[in-house]
Amino acid sequence: MYKPEEIEPKWQKQWADDGLYHADINQEKPKFYALTMLPYPSGDLHIGHWYAMTPSDARARFKRMQGYNVLFPMGFDAFGLPAENAAIQRGIHPKQWTYRNIDNMRRQLKSMGAMFDWRREAISADPSYYRWTQWFFIQFFKNNLAYQKQAPVDFCPNCNTTLAREQVQGEDRHCERCGTPVIKKNLTQWFFRTTNYAEELLDFSGMDWPEQVQTLQTNWINRSEGASVVFKTENGDSIEVFTTRPDTLWGATFMVLAPEHPLVEKVTTPAQKPAVESYQEQAKHMGDIQRESADREKTGVFTGGYAINPVNDKKIPIWIADYVLMSYGTGAIMAVPAHDQRDFEFARKYDLPIEVVIQPADQNPINPAEMDAAVPASGEMVNSGPLTGTPGDQAFDRAVEYIAERGVGDKSINYRLRDWLISRQRYWGAPIPIIHCPKCGAVAVPNEDLPVELPEDVEWLPTGESPLKLHPTWRMTTCPQCGGEAERETDTMDTFMCSSWYHLRYLSPDYDQYPFDPKEYDYWMPVDTYTGGIEHATMHLIYTRFFHKACRDLGITKGKEPMLQLRNQGMVLGEDNEKMSKSRGNVISPDDLVAEYGADTVRAYLMFFARWELGAPWNSSGIEGSVRWLRKVWYAFLEPVKNAKSANKDVLRDLRRKVHQTLQSVTRDFENLGFNTIVSGLMELLNEMTTAKSAGAFGTDAWQEAQSIYLRMMAPVCPHIAEELWQKTGHDYSIHTQPWPEVDVAATKEDEITLIVQVNGKLRDRITLPANVSEEQAKAAALDSENVQHFMEGKPPKKVIYVPGRLVNIVV
RNA sequence: GGGGCAGUGGCGGAAUGGCAGACGCAACGGACUUAAAAUCCGUCGGUAGUAGUACCGUGUGGGUUCGACUCCCACCUGCCCUACCA
Structure with missing residues (x-):
């Protein structure tokens, strides 16, 4: 009988007693730093934690069997607000609440049977951690x-x-x-x-990160190329603006400052003062949501002040309006109503002048009076003083040159990324x-x-x-x-500060001379594979990259990036296809599942039931498939078959072929983190093995080989049952220190192939031929097929395409 | 408004441009059982046919190709990110 409740605690204890998963510097071996995002100690381990960590653990185990010295640490992101909320609501001290949760979650994590090296645990709320x-x-x-x-x-x-x-x-x-x-x-x-x-954060070269994360970060940083131009007010103050369209500078007919702009007070004339102040007051009280909604009608107030357009010395009015944001660029813009939709709307509403300075080639000459929208396209510069006539493709560069020569501006690059605000008005x-x-x-x-x-x-x-x-x-x-x-x-x-460097604290959590032991750093860093949720794309993953680069410039860290490969897992939803939450009552508890099925079954199911990067809704009956799989493995390997025949050579050769073919695909899938097909491949092989067993293969050399390879392929997925069966089938402890099996390429080769035969691309027949069949023989055999001839309708073949080992396509 | 991702049976999903639906769940039929559970065997995209088999089928419409779930273009739907960003 397969009894996970007995074998799992037994092996977990054995592995811990033997320090089986201790990772220490070993210059003889290539290192591999596998890292999975550390949990917040909220109280209970969620099935989502298992979903994130189990496949990462399996991959780390696979790497270890491949001969790498693998570091796979775990810790807790232990500062944060829920602890304080518990203090306010229930009168428990945040420290007590947090560390109690950590104890519970550590116990739950251990029930996973993962290869965490617990000596390297780091807790960000420990004084020995936050000191650094x-x-x-x-x-x-x-x-x-x-x-x-x-x-x-x-x-x-x-x-x-x-x-x-x-x-x-x-x-x-x-x-x-x-x-x-x-x-x-x-x-x-x-x-x-x-x-x-x-x-520098826009540069992802040399990094194996998902396109999606690169896109999210790139969009978040949002680089835009343009020019900064300095306008002077009548009394000589400078107002710097950023524009992506320096070629429209001659069309700037007014300026707009954000209501909070520091110069507003200075440029406002006494007559306009009451109106300006009341507008500022109004803007202050309006929520950002309202203020930043683009469909709202634009509002603004004239300050009474004027600025000089530095390229044509025209006097233009200065307004304030809340569509200009203090937090982007310089908080001030030059308004070019003819070529910017927002400025156009504003100009029409307040009857400000509109000057056309760009004439796109494919449009009729634009008449400002008749415009009903701005013309944002590029085109030949018109009404632009010395630059009039500049073609559209040169306009940007020529305009920048012009303002640079006159000393009123220069090329400039602006980013939407803001400096990271790290102050929190919190205790914990x-x-x-x-x-x-x-x-x-x-x-x-x-x-x-x-x-x-x-x-x-x-x-x-x-x-x-x-x-x-x-x-x-x-x-x-x-x-x-x-x-x-x-x-x-x-x-x-901000607790994101703590998590920006936890991968370094894991290297030497007890080291008290420096945030990390430099020897450990030189050996283990950078992280080779980092796994976690995509929701951190523009938070933790930007912060930690910034942190690494800043530290590198201070001589603390080395190299371009902290994490070479990144992979994101999806989310496990509730059975109702909704996000799991206590209030919905659709939460799946890993503790319950482990109690009912054992950790190996839960691990196998989590790796099997969805594409890891996408996730899927939980399915309670689906786990039965994993239950059956492990039960079948148990019996297949331990129970001799009744009234066994003796296997013939074909059976054994077919068995070896399937074993090595599966080894090939499983190895590739582990490498690429294709976890669902690892498990399905193992299930498929087991079905073949069961067939071979009833044909008398049990106990033969080929069977022993199959069994040994099978258990080693299974070990990263289901470490406990693999260890138990490894021992029960007469192997030495521990399966987890065994080398990954090697593919016998010769054994994977088929000696017969099934060619599909198409006529005009449609499947018409299948023919079985020796694997070493020549092209001529294959084509002849295909043309010979009765069904093929029927569909050729007596017409001569125009072309015959042969794909070795796969198909013949006859075009008539 | 801008950007990204996804769309394959009842469900989760598989498929270096080459047999669509591997593997599993559910369902259905059968064996074993007094019965049930467990287990084992079988069926399982649609239409027609007793059947061999044929036709249709990977969101929609085009294209490239001997051949498209896969590549290209346009669109539809859903999800995610972002947004008066100058």
Whole structure:
């Protein structure tokens, strides 16, 4: 009887006692760093965690059997808001809540039978971990990669904290964590200079990452080429604008500033002041959702001020309007109503002049008075002073040259990517290691004082405000520079900061001289295969790339990228085809499944039931297929067949062929992470083996070989039953240290082939021929076929196509 | 508005441009059983036919090719990302 409840705990204990999955530096072997995104300790391991981790584990095991020294670590992304919510709602300290969950989840992870090297576990909420998170912050701070600025930032009123731009999602601009629509607040916050790396982050060369992730990141960074041009106001202030159409500069008939633009106050005339201020007030109170909706009618107010168009010295009015956003470009635009739809609408509404300066070749001369929409196409420059007559394909470059020569602007590249806002007004995170001194300003906490530990004696108010702000003593300290009274920064870091470098902490979680042991780094990095959900495409995966590159420039890390190959798994939906959630009651619990079927069955089913990168709805009866498979394997290998015949040579040769053909395809599928066809290939081979067994193959040399190869192919998928059967069939412990079997190419060759015969591309017959048949013989045999002749209707063949080993196609 | 991904039986899915539907689930028929479960055997895209077999069939319409689920173009549907981005 196959009893997973007995064999699984037994082998898990044995493997742990023997340190079977310990990965240590070994210069003799090629290394392989397999990494799967670490879980947040929310309380229970979800079937989605299993779906993400099991195939990654199987792939890591396969690599190990191939002879690689494989590192496959696990840890916990342990800081974050749910812990604090538990504190507020249930009165449990976040630390207690988190570490209790970690204990439970570690137990659940162990029930998977994965090859995690638990000695390398890292928990981001441990002071020994966040000490280095803080150290990284200080390196960034000292090298001008971390800075403070006041800006209108996104704030989640439910989570009571600011968010990075990436963490605001969807049309309604909601919080990534809780779904509440965010609001804008003007606050002083800490940022990392991710924009310094915008250009480099667009370079995916040498990386084996899914196209989709590259596209998502490329779109997110959104590089646009144009020019920056400086306009002067009448009293000499500069207003810089960014434009992608410098060739339309002569058509700029007004300027628009964002309502929050710092120059608004200066350019506004006393007469316009009341109108401007009331518009600013209105813009401030309007939600971003309304404000950024493109179909809203454009509104704005004249400031009374004027600017000079630097190419033609024309005096043009300065307006403010909320369709110009302070957060993109310079927060100011030159408006070219003839060639930009937004500016056109605005000009028509407020009766501002429209000047045509581009004439596309395929259109009739444009008359501004009759236009009902802007003409955004490129074309010959007209009414453009010295550049009039410049053809469309040269217009951009000539215009840029012209403004550069006159010193009023230059070519410029703009990105939508923003600097990463890392301040969080929360308790349960790594404190930002800064001391604010009234004399010295923001001063980094000295290295010897790290970590800045979170105080444990804290209280939560129902408001959700950070207890660090309210703590009676923690906040008060002295300035490391002048020794005077000073205050600690009370904001903590975005948890994405912790997860930007966890792959480095795994290398040496106990090392206390540096974030990682350089020897370990040199051996293991970079990560060879990284797996996780695609939802991190524009968050974690951008942050961690930025982090690596920034650290590289500081001499901390090496190489272009931290993760060479990336693969994304899909999502397991509930049986009702909806996202699993407690409120829907469609949650599948891995603990229940393991109790009912055993871990190997769950692993096999998760790898089999869907294309990994797509995911699929769960199917409770589908798992029966995996149950039957393992039961059949058990009996096929252990029970001798009753009244056995003796197998003939054909049976054994066919068996060997199928075994080695399967080995070929399974090896390829493991390499390419094609997990569903690994399992289906093994099922198919088992069916063949069962047939061979009843034909008397059991116990023969060919059978022994088949069995040995089968169990080794199965070992990465179902490690427990494979180990048990390996032992029971007389092999030495452990199957997981065995080499991956080698394909006997000669054995895979068919000695007979079935040629399909087509007439005009339609299947008309199948003929069986010796594998070494010549082209002439094959064609002759095909033409000889009765059915083929029937469909040729007596016509002579015009052409006969022969694909060796596959088909003959007769064209008549 | 811009960009991306996907569309194959009742379901999940398979198929280096070459036999569409491997493998599995469900369903149906049968064997074993007093019965059920388990197990085993068989059927399982549609239409016509007792059958051999024929015709149709991979979202729709075109194209390339001796040959298209696969490559190209257009469209439809669904999902995801993004968006007054200057």
